[in-house]
């Protein structure tokens with residue numbers, strides 16, 4: 001049984017189709033990442049799944065429950081960090097966890113939970129004095145108070161420095177090893193590459209690509225290529241002596257690697273041509289390259305805004 005099942009989901013705000021007929025499912029224990037530019041509809045979907053917004057069309061099931069009709073039951077079994085998580089200024093993380101525990105009628109070992117999200121050093125610091133990363137880690141801790149089966153993390157690392165971001169990644173990896181299902185949104189595509197079993201790239205309320213990162217890169221990326229810093233001599237040599245697909249880019253030569261043989265032939269030919277081995281790299285399109293390609297100029301705007 002999947003943990004999350006969405007079929008032909010629709011949500012409008014006036015004339016805006018914020019979610020326009022989306023279908024996907026997330027297996028138990030999977031980390032699934034929703035990606036897309038600002039306004040794509042990610043938070044809308046997440047909040048429908050959490051039972052906080054009502055959908056207009058389609059069916060939605062989380063842990064086999066309709067989130068809108070069975071919110072009370074569902075909330076006992078899910079954890080949530082809303083986008084832009086905030087809390088009251090004065091409670092400390094330890095107090096906040098106890099408060100949440102009381103809401104769920106659970107006796108929580110606050111110290112153990114703080115250790116789990118690597119926040120024990122700030123256990124007794126007022127929320128208003130926590131750093132951005134510490135605040136997000138507290139958000140993670142609060143989302144785990146009720147030992148949830150599904151955790152919704154809406155941009156849990158936005159605005160964090162690289163070190164704090166990696167600390168949050170560690171916590172997310174732990175959630176997965178514990179068998180929890182994680183739904184993650186992020187604008188950092190390397191984060192999705194690093195953590196997600198599968199991703200869905202959205203734009204204007206629709207999914208434009210879905211699968212594992214490898215599947216998406218293979219389907220929409222330009223494949224592996226070898227790039228050698230060399231001039232026209234090498235380009236000519238490769239064209240005359242091999243069947244490789246090559247192109248010159250002013251100062252470098254790019255060779256498309258269709259299979260392993262191409263790589264071996266390319267290396268042999270480069271050696272034979274006497275072009276030398278300086279500055280040779282093998283590259284392929286990253287998830288970010290594919291994202292920008294699929295979303296065109298909108299993708300670029302999104303990236304620049306980040």
Ligand SMILES: Nc1ncnc2c1ncn2[C@@H]1O[C@H](COP(=O)(O)OP(=O)(O)OP(=O)(O)O)[C@@H](O)[C@H]1O
Nearest residue numbers: 013016018036037038039040041042043044045083
């Ligand atoms: N309550 C609302 N009323 C009217 N329009 C809304 C409301 N909530 C969201 N929208 C609009 O719906 C669209 C989708 O918004 P949503 O917050 O789901 O996007 P998102 O993908 O989460 O974006 P971001 O990456 O900026 O968080 C946007 O155009 C937004 O302006």
Ligand SMILES: [Mg+2]
Nearest residue numbers: 042043044083
């Ligand atoms: Mg959002």
